[in-house]
Amino acid sequence: MDNTTRYERLLDRYREGGLPRRTFLGLIGASAAAYGVMGGPFSGFARAQDVKQVRFDGWGGVVSEAFREHAFNPYTEKTGITVVDGTFGGADEYLARIKAGQPGEFNLAHLSGVFDYARYHHQGLSSVLNEENIPNLANVIPALQDVFRKITDGTLSAVPYNYGTTGLAYNRKHISDEEIAEKGANILIDQAYKGKIGGWSDWKTRIWYAALQTGQDPNKIEDMEAVWDAIRTSRDTVLKFWASGAELMSLLAEEEIYVTEGWSGRIRALQDQGHDIGYFDPPGGLGWQECIFVLKGSPMGACEELVNFMLEPEVAIAVAEGQFYPPALDPNKVDLGKIVPSLPAFDPAGTLASLNFFEPEYWNSHEAEWAKQYGRVEAGY
Amino acid sequence: MDGRASAMRPWLLLSPALATVTLLLVVPVMFILVYSFWLRTATGADTSGFHLDNWIEVLTDPFYRDILFKTLRIALVTTLFCIVLGYVPAYFIAMSRTGNKTLLLLLLILPFWISYIIRTMSWINILGASGGLNSLLLTLGIISEPMRLLYNEGSVILGLVHFLLPFMVLNVYVSLEAIDRNLLDAARSLGASDLQAFREVTLPLSMPGLAAGALLCFVLSAGTYITPVVLGGPRDAMFANLVFDAIITQLDWPLGSALSIVLLVVLGSVVLVYNRLVGVGQIAKSFG
Known part of the structure; x- marks a missing residue:
């Protein structure tokens, strides 16, 4: 019997009333003393007892609500570990907060894309998950895991959790399905809709779509000047570069804009x-996956348990239905119910072969230069 | 010995305030200053040392200079609007002889009870394509399609004026309230009209409050970040937005630190000039 099992049995006996509180705490205290004096078999007890809470940071909004309702509250009920639920506006802002904080202050984050996984790893923030503690990982689409393993030498610092696309959203009152299919990404710089176009104020997405608009492969751009010119055209054509999902929804719902990514x-x-908003993934459109990243210095046992809990099919499916993004679970292994297959970007094959992702090494190698230049171009240069 | 103790006493009495200012202002600014001489490497890590690269870039690149001038221009226009729009209600409240003065002052500070971001975002519901103003004008047949009122420099200035107007009104009100009414009566008894009495007595005596309000409005609007983000378009970034981009988006803390120091020095210079001409003590009077 391993230490975790011993501890769980002890905890179960205490919860079921078979063990007085004083005895339970005494045993835990003895284990802590044993750990302090000589380490050994009860050392895990002491560590487990230290973990009263883990911190999770995500995107807020309906996504956080779904996590809270379907994952965190049941997890806390089961384990007694509180999940402190924080939010961030983006991976950039979150990275700045981690940089300013203490090791171990932030534990788990719902990060976006392979790009962020690589970026956080290069910043020395990755951990190594003990996959034996995450049996539900076996249900996750292998293609989503493989891209992470390539970055962290075969190990994982995160589990893939969901995926989606950044496609074209358009108001059907003003733009037909045929028109969007015909114009594709170029509709975002169509002068006929000047002042009624939006776009995400994210340098990677802007460059990706500008590459499509200039007929280039976003993961192998050859004419960067053409890309910057396309972004300048976009800047002078849009009403607003939005900065959050809430703003995106508001701009479309209020008909401030007719089309945007x-x-x-x-x-x-x-x-x-x-x-009546249509959604279309243009040729070369952008796919992404999100993961639950465990940061270096976190209590790994508690984090792995939470991650495994979050990957339970009923939890992952409930979260997916709450946030409208397909879960990373392999449809060939898990019955995803009726709603998930109807979600945008869902891939019934479970291979994600039709989606295009940021090539992490390529984009990371240009990050410093392009992020800075994008800031200038967006501001009018 | 007594003399030395007497000489030390003011410093001892001041020491809590000095310690607070040192810890909360001087030390953080020193950290930022030191950071501005570091460098960001390609991996995103910072290299410590004494490098002038960030300062050369910030001081020679026309991009930063232009955005700084634009920021100061927007702050100046905002301040002028606040002066014009703030004086009238302040005068009305100060000269009111009814018992409702307290209620009027309460109404003046009521917006402070609502989050600045929420107040700023409220303009989207008023000025948006399907917002209150456009809907009203469309219903009345004055316009045939919604006007574009949002996401431009005008909406940024409007949001700033909305945010800063109470600061101006309070400052002017305090100055007006302190004016001895007998001076006005004296001016009138000497043959001055109401307008002349205002121009020759009230206005000059309220100038310190006006100047204090103007300083607050100028400094706060020049350092704003939220308003251009919420109400501005792509070209409406202000200097604080550049600081945000450098520190958050680009994770370039050294460059962001240099930009922060530039803004601090520019706005600090404005305060110094004001202090030379008017004296910063006037601001304290506004808060009682």
């Missing part, structure tokens, strides 16, 4: 609210 799940949420 949008996140598949947010657009589905708008559709469910009754807005």
Whole structure:
């Protein structure tokens, strides 16, 4: 019997009333003393007892609500470990906070894309997950895991959790399905809609779409000047570069804009609210996956348990239905129910072969230069 | 010995305030200053040392200079609007002889009870394509399609004026309230009209409050970050937005630190000039 099992049995006996509180605490205290004096078999007790809470940071909004309702509250009920639920506006802002904080202050984060995984790893923030503690990882689409393993020498610092696309969202009152299919990414710089176009104020997405608009492979751009010119055209054509999902939804719902790139799940949420908003992934459109990243210095046992809990099919599916993004679970291994297959970007094959992702090494190698230049171009240069 | 103790006493009495200012202002600014001489490497890590690269870039690149001038221009226009729009209600409240003065002052500070971001975002519901103003004008048949009122420099200035107007009104009100009414009566008894009495007595005596309000409005608007983000378009970034981009988006803390120091020095210079001409003590009077 391993230490964790011993501890769980002890905890179960205490919860079921078979062990007085004083005895339980005494045993835990003895284990802590044993750990302090000589380490050994009860050392895990002491560490487990230290973990009263873990901190999770995510995107807020409906995503956080779904996590709280379907994952964190049941997890706390089961383990007694509180999940402190924080939010961030983006991986950039979150990285700045981690940099300013103490090791171990931040534990788990719902990060976006392979790009961020690589970036956080290069910043020395990655951990090594003990996959034996995450049996539900076996249900996760292998293609989503493989891209992470390539970056961290075969190990994982995160588990893939969901995926989606950043496609074209358009108001059907003003733009037909045929028009969007015909114009594709170029509709975002179509002068006919000047002042009625939006876009995400994210340098990577802007460059990706500008590459498509200039007929280039976003993961192998050859004419960067053409890309910057396309972004300048976009800047002078849009009404607003939005900065959050809430702003995206507001701009579309209030008809401030007729077309923009949008996140598949947010657009589905708008559709469910009754807005006649279409969604189209243009050729070369952008796919992404999100992961639950465990940061270096976190209590790994508690984090791995939470991650495994979050990957339980019923939890992952409930979260997916709440946030409108397909879960990373392999549809060939798990029955995903009726709603998930209807979500935008869902891949019934479970290979994600039709989606295009940021090539992490390529984008990371240009990050410093392009992020800075984008800031200038967006501000009018 | 007594003399030395007497000489030390003011410093002892001041020491809590000095310690607070040192810990909360001087030390953080020193950290930022030191950071501005570091460098960001390609991996995102910072290299310590004494490098002038960030300062050369910030001081020679026209991009930063232009955005700084634009920021100061927007702050100046905002301040002028606040002066014009703030004086009238301040005068009305100060000269009111009814018992409702307390209520009027309460109404003046009521917006402070609502989050600045929420107040700023409220303009989207007023000025948006399907917002209150456009809907009203469309219903009345004055316009045939919604006007574009949001996401431009005008909406940024409007949001700033909305945010800063109470600061101006309070400052002017305090100055007006302190004016001896007998001076006005004296001016009138000497043949001055109401307008002349205002121009020759009230206005000059309220100038310190006006100047204090103007300083606050100028400094706060020049350092704003939220308003351009919420109400501005792509070209409406202000200097604080550049600091945000450098520190958060680009994770370039050294460059962001240099930009922060530039803004601090520019706005600090404005305060110094003001202090030379008017004296910063006037601001304290506004807060009682």
